[in-house]
Amino acid sequence: MAAVKEKRNIRKEIHNKLDDNVMQGALAKFTSEYPQARLKAYANVDSIDDLRDDLRMMKRWSVDHIDALADEFQHSVEERGGKVFRAADGEAVKKILLQICAENGVKRIVKSKSMASEEIKLNGALEDAGLHVRETDLGEWMLSVAGQKPSHMVMPAIHLNKEQCAGFFEQELHEEVPSDISYMIHTARRVLREEFLSADMGITGANFGIAENGAIGLVTNEGNARLVTTTPRIHVVLIGYEKLIPKVKDAAKILRLLPRNGTCQRMTSYMTMVSGPTPVIYKKEDKWVEEMRKEYVILLDNGRLEAAKDPKMKQVYQCVRCASCLNVCPIWRMVGGHVYGHIYSGGIGAILTGLLGNLEAFSKFSDLCIGCRQCTTICPGEIPIPDLIDELRARYVKKYGLSMPEKTAFQHILTHRKVFHSLLRIGSVAQKPVQSGKFIRHLPLFFSGMTDGRSLPAIAAKPLRDRTEKLCRHNPKNPVMTAAFFSGCNMDFVFPDTGESVVKVLQDLNIAVTYPQEQTCCGKPVLGMGDRETGKVIAKQNIEALEAIKADVIISACPTCAETLERTYKELFKDDPEWRDRAAALAGKVREFTSFAAEQYKKQGRSLPQAERGIRITYHDSCHMKRGLGVWEEPRALLKMTGADFVEMKDSDRCCGMAGAFGVKYSEISKPILHDKLENIENTHADMVAVACPACLMQIGGGLNQQNPRIKVKHVADILAECIAER
Ligand code: SF4
Ligand code: SF4
Numbered sequence: 001m002a003a004v005k006e007k008r009n010i011r012k013e014i015h016n017k018l019d020d021n022v023m024q025g026a027l028a029k030f031t032s033e034y035p036q037a038r039l040k041a042y043a044n045v046d047s048i049d050d051l052r053d054d055l056r057m058m059k060r061w062s063v064d065h066i067d068a069l070a071d072e073f074q075h076s077v078e079e080r081g082g083k084v085f086r087a088a089d090g091e092a093v094k095k096i097l098l099q100i101c102a103e104n105g106v107k108r109i110v111k112s113k114s115m116a117s118e119e120i121k122l123n124g125a126l127e128d129a130g131l132h133v134r135e136t137d138l139g140e141w142m143l144s145v146a147g148q149k150p151s152h153m154v155m156p157a158i159h160l161n162k163e164q165c166a167g168f169f170e171q172e173l174h175e176e177v178p179s180d181i182s183y184m185i186h187t188a189r190r191v192l193r194e195e196f197l198s199a200d201m202g203i204t205g206a207n208f209g210i211a212e213n214g215a216i217g218l219v220t221n222e223g224n225a226r227l228v229t230t231t232p233r234i235h236v237v238l239i240g241y242e243k244l245i246p247k248v249k250d251a252a253k254i255l256r257l258l259p260r261n262g263t264c265q266r267m268t269s270y271m272t273m274v275s276g277p278t279p280v281i282y283k284k285e286d287k288w289v290e291e292m293r294k295e296y297v298i299l300l301d302n303g304r305l306e307a308a309k310d311p312k313m314k315q316v317y318q319c320v321r322c323a324s325c326l327n328v329c330p331i332w333r334m335v336g337g338h339v340y341g342h343i344y345s346g347g348i349g350a351i352l353t354g355l356l357g358n359l360e361a362f363s364k365f366s367d368l369c370i371g372c373r374q375c376t377t378i379c380p381g382e383i384p385i386p387d388l389i390d391e392l393r394a395r396y397v398k399k400y401g402l403s404m405p406e407k408t409a410f411q412h413i414l415t416h417r418k419v420f421h422s423l424l425r426i427g428s429v430a431q432k433p434v435q436s437g438k439f440i441r442h443l444p445l446f447f448s449g450m451t452d453g454r455s456l457p458a459i460a461a462k463p464l465r466d467r468t469e470k471l472c473r474h475n476p477k478n479p480v481m482t483a484a485f486f487s488g489c490n491m492d493f494v495f496p497d498t499g500e501s502v503v504k505v506l507q508d509l510n511i512a513v514t515y516p517q518e519q520t521c522c523g524k525p526v527l528g529m530g531d532r533e534t535g536k537v538i539a540k541q542n543i544e545a546l547e548a549i550k551a552d553v554i555i556s557a558c559p560t561c562a563e564t565l566e567r568t569y570k571e572l573f574k575d576d577p578e579w580r581d582r583a584a585a586l587a588g589k590v591r592e593f594t595s596f597a598a599e600q601y602k603k604q605g606r607s608l609p610q611a612e613r614g615i616r617i618t619y620h621d622s623c624h625m626k627r628g629l630g631v632w633e634e635p636r637a638l639l640k641m642t643g644a645d646f647v648e649m650k651d652s653d654r655c656c657g658m659a660g661a662f663g664v665k666y667s668e669i670s671k672p673i674l675h676d677k678l679e680n681i682e683n684t685h686a687d688m689v690a691v692a693c694p695a696c697l698m699q700i701g702g703g704l705n706q707q708n709p710r711i712k713v714k715h716v717a718d719i720l721a722e723c724i725a726e727r
Contacts, residue, residue: 017334034264058245069245073210083295104200106234108195111228153345154323196228202230210245211247232282233294241304262323316351323346328378341361354392396530428460467499468513484514485556488560501715516549524560528660536579559624566629594638613642613643656699678703678708689712692717
């Protein structure tokens with residue numbers, strides 16, 4: 001089935017955002033200050049992870065009992081005098097609301113921030129029906145004047161500066177407004193106060209809805225939500241099913257994390273609970289009257305109930321919409337929220353977009369997630385965002401198939417090792433006109449942008465697989481164990497010297513190494529694109545190639561390959577008992593090179609000649625190594641063994657911008673990310689930066705080659721091999 005194509009030029013939108021100096025300045029400042037500010041808000045907490053576990057478990061229970069919770073919530077609200085509607089989608093919400101407005105003579109509406117109302121484009125529908133609708137959250141109000149969508153779930157206007165905001169004030173109020181923040185706040189108060197007092201209806205969202213007593217909670221900083229709930233004679237709550245929680249005490253599990261993660265506050269300025277209608281005084285036919293306020297709650301489905309029954313995707317119910325996943329996302333930092341093309345941006349935005357019914361829109365920007373896992377370390381609900389994106393990509397490919405070039409590359413080239421490797425060998429010859437040593441420094445014509453500020457690595461003249469027979473002749477006579485070396489494509493064809501270093505280090509540890517010639521790409525590129533069927537073909541080839549060696553351990557010096565062999569293959573074959581068992585047996589033998597080498601040097605009581613004495617070395621953590629495999633101490637321990645003067649860089653575990661094909665496909669985003677990384681490296685005044693991942697070696701090496709060739713970049717294996725050569 002072909003997907004319906006949406007007419008958007010995302011490349012152009014990305015370029016516009018990268019050229020938006022106001023947005024770039026705002027996001028750079030905010031994202032660089034956020035991690036410390038967040039930690040400060042947690043300073044009085046013993047274990048953030050315990051709080052996250054509590055929240056995750058409560059939300060998991062809630063999603064598993066969502067129907068019963070919704071019934072209980074409805075009963076509790078109605079017992080207190082409110083009325084609950086259940087809306088299947090946005091159209092149903094609009095119909096219900098217009099009916100309420102008609103029955104109650106509503107003409108004027110005030111709203112506080114509600115992502116659910118953005119999701120269903122509520123304001124436009126109400127205005128089309130002739131109603132006066134006013135957003136009262138300052139950021140939302142300015143965006144409604146500007147005709148823009150929020151670029152962040154919590155700080156919707158974060159991409160604007162005060163001058164732009166003053167411009168929107170002037171446009172709306174037809175009066176001169178200086179770009180002075182406190183003046184603008186006073187002006188907004190003056191104008192909005194009139195709106196509150198003349199409104200017939202207030203519409204809010206909710207941060208949570210409590211089944212036990214029918215209360216809804218609003219966590220805000222501006223106080224506008226309180227006025228929306230208390231001044232008009234009608235209050236409508238629009239709340240998604242995912243916001244329902246069982247008990248009052250469960251609200252605390254959200255409140256301990258949401259403000260700290262969302263706005264770096266221990267508690268926001270206002271925490272409001274609304275539980276049932278209260279008396280209200282208003283003017284009716286020129287007379288002041290006191291009546292009970294009417295409270296209506298609309299429970300929005302819009303794909304949520306189906307997601308709740310999906311064993312994998314139901315994890316989105318753990319989201320409390322704090323937006324901290326955006327605050328640490330290297331891609332959101334560069335492009336902002338609008339490029340994602342939907343109300344919800346960033347990785348969680350991609351997931352929600354796909355789940356709430358728009359898989360085609362999801363496919364448009366799902367590759368803006370590079371799987372760096374920064375978000376997973378911080379998410380209060382412990383949602384594995386990149387894994388859920390992978391799942392949706394696979395569902396998209398299953399439904400719509402791959403594009404023709406992807407199909408050709410994956411199914412007709414990558415599954416045929418000899419064809420794939422022959423093409424790489426041809427490439428090593430064809431690249432000669434643009435090759436400069438181990439790099440391609442300049443590409444011609446429309447490819448030139450790819451080498452602007454960053455060299456690309458050249459394919460080696462002789463791959464690792466052609467060198468290993470000779471190398472393995474130096475295996476120890478009485479080894480302590482045997483190892484199969486899984487090099488991955490990068491080390492085989494681009495960095496074969498590093499592959500040689502890995503073999504030499506293992507031999508120094510008295511380990512006999514074999515290089516299985518039948519090994520091929522680990523399959524991560526196709527799996528990352530959602531093509532699981534081709535991924536399985538490739539995985540089987542590798543499992544067979546590695547099983548044939550019968551080695552004690554399988555060593556990989558590429559964290560992405562190690563993670564794929566160790567974790568992904570098992571998951572891939574979870575429904576196929578034979579291959580699942582074979583994948584599990586393989587996984588049990590896989591070891592990432594640096595953690596294995598550090599362990600062996602320690603176990604064997606061995607040291608290294610201190611060949612790097614006098615050299616200042618810093619280390620860059622690869623995303624897959626640190627957050628995928630949980631390895632970061634061991635490479636540092638190895639580097640310290642070399643006698644080098646080790647120095648940490650700022651944000652050592654922030655992505656370098658390579659992320660497989662992303663670094664080439666989206667070179668315009670990859671390069672500014674690399675720029676920040678190089679700046680952090682330079683600030684250490686190191687002579688050398690060490691990495692333990694060939695993709696990072698490629699990206700950082702390419703950047704330093706053009707921008708600061710004084711600083712060398714080496715894989716940890718190369719540094720160790722240099723020390724061993726001194727023995
Ligand atoms: S996915 Fe996690 S970090 Fe992102 S908004 Fe939801 S709760 Fe917050
Ligand atoms: S994995 Fe990285 S790129 Fe993807 S959403 Fe999370 S932080 Fe952003």
